[in-house]
Ligand code: ZN
């Protein structure tokens with residue numbers, strides 16, 4: 001029986017329209033997806049010069065018989081899809097039985113494959129069959145693509161930057177390894193190992209293989225479901241910041257997808273925990289009825305549409321935000337916080353010879369140790385939580401909200417900016433402006449959303465004059481300004497006079513704050529969103545807070561610290577910068593070599 005079928009003309013045309021093999025990555029992607037479809041448990045990708053010279057993919061999948069192996073290079077042959085309908089559901093990884101003949105057409109290609117009974121070798125030269133013979137091979141497929149685009153020099157020109165090609169391939173193989181933790185992936189370039197997973201179906205281990213142990217230690221598990229979706233995976237502590245969205249990996253029914261709306265939303269869940277131009281590391285696996293998913297048919301994109309996006313967002317938001325609200329998020333001063341994953345591995349790649357093999361064994365041991373420790377720890381923590389809850393049930397049924405950080409005692413001030421504090425756990429540095437900003441921010445948010453809007457009269461009315469275009473926009477939104485609690489009247493053509501302000505504004509420097517608020521109203525469009533209130537509160541909080549170089553007394557420090565502890569999120573200012581960093585007691589001892 002053949003597993004390869006010639007697909008119908010209509011589908012072939014649809015696919016041919018978008019068919020592209022323009023980078024080495026496209027070739028790797030096609031061959032790897034073939035290997036996955038062939039039920040491989042081990043896939044090796046070996047590149048020479050980022051794949052420009054040679055790409056070899058070896059798998060241990062079901063392989064092909066002679067007939068299928070020859071048919072694989074005929075146009076429109078595919079084993080993956082039979083009808084247009086199937087394109088709209090995710091049953092299979094690839095769309096393109098088209099790609100193999102396309103790859104063969106622009107390279108020297110050698111296919112060795114065996115279904116366990118007979119081994120077949122097919123050699124192709126620029127798309128022409130050169131040789132078909134029998135060969136020895138155990139079950140699986142071994143494809144070598146050499147001299148890509150040798151006969152289409154124009155396309156070859158685009159492949160000049162080996163670093164870029166390699167970065168694309170690595171990124172792709174990373175995502176596949178995350179999608180299939182049960183498959184062992186090995187990626188090598190010029191003999192050097194860039195990724196080596198063990199196929200033991202542990203997602204966190206794959207994360208470790210890609211990003212390293214220091215990142216892995218700062219990942220936490222999330223899991224939950226609602227009527228439509230089940231979501232599980234790992235999210236990073238906010239202190240692990242990436243400068244691009246690349247480290248957000250979303251899998252749907254086991255398949256890697258790229259959905260900008262969802263990626264943006266996941267980043268938004270870290271709002272105020274992270275500066276706006278930074279991104280978390282997230283690996284989320286979504287399971288859903290295929291009916292809720294629409295595949296974007298363009299074969300080079302990996303985008304899909306969710307028909308119940310709101311329900312999915314709600315679930316993801318609750319998972320991430322709940323988790324962040326439970327963590328203690330004081331970054332350790334001794335660990336660096338911006339990570340670049342194995343991009344650095346690539347950049348080292350062309351310059352250094354490596355101790356890879358040796359290093360990896362050691363690293364694996366480190367990981368196993370870490371996994372053992374944390375698993376034990378989690379069990380213990382859960383027990384403790386249960387114990388604690390039981391105790392609390394007995395003692396005080398209505399418990400107040402516990403502060404998320406322990407009490408800290410101020411010792412002094414450094415550079416008029418950083419409070420030095422201590423407790424039995426270690427030493428803390430607190431940015432007095434950021435801390436004050438967080439306190440004020442939460443205060444303003446609360447006051448702005450409280451139904452009773454208390455106002456007060458200004459001793460000296462404030463007049464604001466705007467350029468005429470801005471004044472027009474502002475005038476249209478007078479009600480927004482009024483609803484915030486301002487009392488004012490128009491004066492002349494482009495000016496208003498403000499006589500009353502909301503009581504919460506009292507602590508801010510009013511005039512500055514008023515100008516800022518009007519600026520926000522003029523720029524914004526959606527005044528009912530959380531974001532609008534966030535912007536106003538964050539802006540006013542910044543204005544109202546002590547600045548760097550304001551020298552404050554120990555008593556003032558004490559007050560500041562206790563009010564910071566009372567915050568819902570005491571760890572970052574509303575702009576996502578940290579308020580506290582710590583040197584743990586252990587870290588201090590280690591640094592002074594009192595402990596090893
Ligand atoms: Zn500020």
Ligand code: ZN
Nearest residue numbers: 437573574575
């Ligand atoms: Zn800030």
